[in-house]
Amino acid sequence: MSFTNKTVVVTGGAKGIGEGCIRSFFRENANVVIIDIDKKAGTTLHDELGARSLFIECDISKEQQVKNAMNKAAAVYGGIDVLVNNAGIMKYASVTDTTEELWDTILNTNLKGAFFCAKYAIPYMQKRGGGVVINMSSAQAFMAQDKVAAYATSKTAMLGLTRSIAVDYAPDIRCVALCPGGIDTPLNREAFAKSPDPKATEQATIDLHLVQRLGTPEDIGEMALFAASEKGSFLNGHPIRVDGGIGVKIGGSGAK
Template identity: 55%
Template sequence: MKNIVITGAAKGIGKACVNYFLNNGDNVIALDIDKTALSELSLENAQLSMFNCDVSNSKNVKETIQKAIESVGEIDVLINNAGIQRYSTITETTEEEWDLVMNVNLKSAFLCAKYTIPSMLKKGKGVVVNVSSVQAFITQQKVAPYTTSKTAMLGLTRSIAVDYAPNIRCVAVCPGTVDTPMLRNAIKESDNPEKVYQECIDMHLTKRICPPEEVAALIGFLASDNAGSITGQSFRVDGGLGIHIGGN
């Protein structure tokens, strides 16, 4: 049994991770800023602890991690999953929007690692999994803040892996299109949601949109002792997105 901290735990990939690790018999510490969605996670499971937490706020993160440690013990695994998307170019992006995306997507991973790694070091081992994106490698139009934050996650991953070896491993998981509330909400903003959804399917060699449970399964493996020699690397779960240039 391990103690697993998951950020952005109330929806999408985070929620799938909660279910995966609970089914694995682990203690799960679920962090999310959305109180309502977080409350809906409650399965009356003694191994699930839920904390309303703004993971971009240093004081909030420090206090929450301390409460989690007091509740279940030292941390074994941190999954930095919290993230948001904003659609704009550099010239269209306001400074406030830029800071918001960087704080939620990148600063949160720094803060959560900062306050959980000392706990891992006390145990003598631990794993940090950063949820980045396929857009750390290839980029759509008008996602400047998002793709910048997700690319920076790869650098953070390498730094943690190098600085805290051999006791702590750190890896990045980079999903393509995943069937999450964030995707559904983004599609709703288009003039033709059905067409956009089909375009999302067609972009992938697998001709399907990845369910969050598949991403959670990969995260579960990478966080396990069976992946003990894997560190500093990034893993794309993207249905082949970006490796096919088309044409005959």
């Protein structure tokens, strides 16, 4: 799966799943572009990887910043071949507890940010004759935790964005959504830590997965790599559930 001379842009690439994606593509010789608002983490990862990596500080919810970031990525590496629309945030609130400000913050990052990134990366893919967009959705596009109204909505809408990109730019550009289950990242660690009993919450989350573990950023990075590669060239427009079998089991039979 060689990505030699290919440029792969990963939003939220400084930590968690995005970092997992950066490391997978970097290992396969891609030029990797880490887009993130976390300057410290982005710089640290860039310093570790060295040549063939670039960090661009950018808030994906801001259109001009995204435009500048894609222009810079393309200028440094001569184009863009793969965009992983990964950056996302989650805050807990039910519909009645969600303020307009919270709704906008979550939707502006998770959904509008992905739209901006696709809008400014796709023209560079077209100049190359093709490319791949990977949209990071979630198991929560199919089922929901309690109190994730804005988040679950944003992740479900990512499937619509995925279909639209796939339809509008076929056959040269493919778009695939990945739907991870519970992944061991700073986002989830923070969620566990804020719960009344972090250990119990973590175990309850593990128990939802048939594989009896949380996923790793590498689990998702490797799937992004496959989906973006030639080996994944028959994947387009649909979600791929990478979730350790979450939601497959509906209960016990009670049979001995």
